[in-house]
Amino acid sequence: MSLLPRTAEEFSSAEYWERFFKKRGEKAFEWYGDYNKLCGVLHKYIKVQDKVLVVGCGNSELSEQMYDVGYKYLTNIDISETVVTHMNQRNAERRPGLTFQQVDATQTPYEEASYQAALDKGTLDAMASEEEGSLARAMLTEVGRVLSVGGRYVCVTLAQESVVKLAVEHFVQLGWAVRLHCLQEESGKEEESFALPVFVLVCTKFRQPMPAPILEMCLGEDGAPVRLARVADLLSAVREHQAYGVLKKRLRTSTDAGSNLSLTLCHTKTGLPRYTLTVQDCPPGAKVPRSNQFAIFIVPQGSETTWQYSSAEGRRELAASANFRRLVIAAMHRNQEYSDMQAVQSELSPMVMDLAPPGMPANQQVPFLSVGGDLGWREEVSSGVSELSGEYCVENVKGEDGELYRRLVFLSNTSLVQSESRLVASSTASSHKKRNKKKVKPTTSSASLSVDSGFLCCAHHEVMVAGLAALGVGTPENKDVPVSVLLVGLGGGGLPQFLRDFVPDVTVEVVELDPAILQVAKEWFGFRPDERLTVTLGDGLERICALEKGGDRLFDVVMFDADNKDNSAGMSCPPAAFVETLILQKVRRLLTPRGVFILNLVCRDSALKKSVRERVAAEFPTILSRKVEGEVNEVLLCSLSSDATRILPSLNRAAKSLQGALLRSSGTGTNHLPHIDVAELLKDLKVE
Structure with a gap:
């Protein structure tokens, strides 16, 4: 190891290689692999009868081994006099036709078109660092x-981006065809190998330059070529393979319960994502049976966004319950077809040992785990593009409870369900009274399904509804007292529709920025605006400012349930501007004296969350909070009342009244019952 170059500049130095080979002596230096590793791809592109120029041969045994299997027309050149002398002496008797010459590869004495192939193992990498690649x-x-017409430059390389970019752009400009093979290490061999994969670059010379670049990537020596449109796409594919190589090396040599490593496997023909694999190791010191080394868990289709599979905490919990030294959690992608569990296992099996924990024998069986033994079910019913939110899809899925659900998912963040509703068969909607009482089989006929408006799929929506107990809804003293709600953020419309259908004497104004979302809510989530449920299209901040400035409308409840379009922000709900002091002050002035501000807060940044809470507390004397189990969401119930000691007892008394009011209202205008336990939702409230 001490003989390897310390800096990239040394690679192209003749003095360095003189010192290197003098120290190396008789021992061959098989940089990037020997003949056994490379023979498959070499024989594919270099014919035995070809005249081959071996550029920068060094003291590698590659030329000798090629000579021994029939390649008799090999001309080996190197800049080092020491290595040329040594190699000629070593082969004079045994391989008299194998010649080694001290030649500068940038200025050779050979005639034009005199070779059918040029073989380069590491020389391009060595030279590309000098003088910005001029050598x-x-x-x-x-x-x-x-090289003659039809001749090939075959280069074995680690494909450092600057190196491969230089070579590919050079030959593309000449109108040559370019193909790159990524050679994979055999499973279990990473301990003795480079972390980075070895690539073989094959550039073919044409009589007439190609009018459009031919760029192809192949996995392994026999992998089907995937055509790429741009050099940048080829470089991107190289980076992905290199990252995978580093990941494999890391996984095969160490474990880390907190690393949460993941990778995406793409279809070899289409290039589309097919599986996402997340590696979860058990913590040090965990008592794991010796037989439980490694397992693959298949996430059912439609369950990818479930907390247990989509969050780091959930995956750790899943791995702990499975009790394997390493658990790989495999999620299937939408818009891909999967026939059955056996087919998925067969597809993943060749990749399994790449991810095995350190020291695990290569021939050990790896079990596949799942829930219920099937792949789950998913059906896309609609898709489109929002100018504000990008591509989206509406899909029906079967939950692990056997029920059917409809989801709205923005493809910019497929791990997050933007809206969700439970579905029931239209013919049985009126008799569907109890949660999980009757299972509905998947059907491809969306017309036979309807949204159960009495069921709130989002747990934070249930808490927000339960927060209406702070108004005393349903109590005798508030009978026939109207309730006005301003809700920012429509989604699929499940929350505002629940309020309209089940809260007595309520009027709801929803403010939604995206017209496409309103259309989706109407078409696929059964959203039905009326005189008690209206929608204002526009910016929520502007609407709040306009209402506050007008001064003629007050609300009993203001709810924020708007998501942040900036995925890089530490707070995904609401957008940061909604919790600035100026807006919070306007919200306070929009509330009636008994009014409540209800905020769905989703913030992973602890410092940012603390700042938001401090700003809210500065405007509202009393804040009750409830974390949503298994989610990042936290619901804040913010009251204008300064008597915090009376809030919780009064809420507990009002919970029963609100529950009764919701049930009584279900008899008018809807065939569904509200599935919500107000008292249970309020019992874990904390006073800030």
Whole structure:
């Protein structure tokens, strides 16, 4: 190891290689692999009868082994006099036709078109670092000169981005075809190998330059070529394979319960994502049976966003319950077809041992785990593009409870369900009284399904509804007292529709920024605006400012349930501007004296969350909070009352009244019952 270059600049130094080979002596230096690893791809592109120029041969045994299997027309050149002398002496008797010459690869004495192939193992990598690649370009120009039409430059390389970019762009400009093979290490061999995969670059010379670049990537020596449109796409594919190589090396040599490593496997023909694999190791010191080394868990289709599979905490909990040293959690992608569990296992099996924990024998069986033994079910019913939110899809899925659900998912963040509703068969909607009482089989006929408006799929929506107990809804003293709600954020419309259908004497104004979301809510989530449920299209901040400035409308409840379109922000709900002091002051002035501000807060940044809470507390004397189990969401119930000691007892008394009011209202205008336990939702409230 001490003989390897310390800096990239040394790679192209003749003095360095003189010192290197003098120290190395008789021992061959098989940089990037030997003949056994490379023979498959070499025989694919270099014919036995070809005249081959081996550029920068060093003291590698590659030329000797090729000579022994029939390649008799090999001309080996190297800049080092020491290595040339040594290699000629070593082969004089045994391989008299194998010649080694001290030649500068940038200035060779050979005639034009005198070789059918040029073989380079690591020389391009060595030269590309010098003088901003000028030496490498000179070498490639010389290679192009000595190759005949149809000839190939075959380069074994680690494909450092600057190196492969230089070579590919050089030959693309000449109108050559470019193909890159990524050679994979055999499973279990990573401990003795480079972390980075070895690539073989094959550039083919044409009589007439190609009018459009031919760029292809192959996995392994026999992988089907995938055509790429741009050099940038080829470089991106190289980076992905390199990242995978580093990941494999890391996984095969160490474990880390907190690393939460993941990778995406794409379809070899289409290039589309097919599986996402997340690696979860058990913590140090965990008592794991010796037989439980490694397992693959298949996430049912439609369950990918479930807390247990989509969050780091949930995956740790899943791994702990499975009790394996390493658990790989495999999620299937939408818009991909999967026939059955056996087919999925067969597809993943070749990749399994790449991810095995350190020291695990290569021949050990790896079990596949799942829930219920099937793949789950998913059906896309609609898709579109919002100018504000990007691509989206509406899909029906079967939950792990056997029920059917409809979801709205923005493809910019497929791990997050934007809206969800439970579905029931239209013919049985009126008799569907109890949660999980009757299972509905998946059907491809969306017309036969309807949204159960009495069921709130989002747990934070249930808490927000339960917060209406602070108004005393349903108590004798508030009988026939109207309730006015301003809700920012429509989604699928489940929350405002529940309020309209089940809260007595309520009027709801929803403010939604995105017209496409309103259309989706109407078409696929059964959203039905009327005189008690209206929608204002526009910016929520502007609407709040306009209402506050007008001064003629007050609300008993203001709810924020708007998501943040900026995925890089530490707070995904609401957008940061909604919790600035100026807006919070306007919200306070929009509330009636008994009014409540209800905020759905989703913030992973602890410092940012603390700042938001401090700003809210500065405007509202009393804040009750409730974390949603298994979610990042936290619901804040913010009251204008300064008597915090009376809030919780009064809420507990009002919970029963609100529950009764919701049930009584279900008899008018809807065939569904509200599935919500107000008292249970309020019992874990904390006073801030």
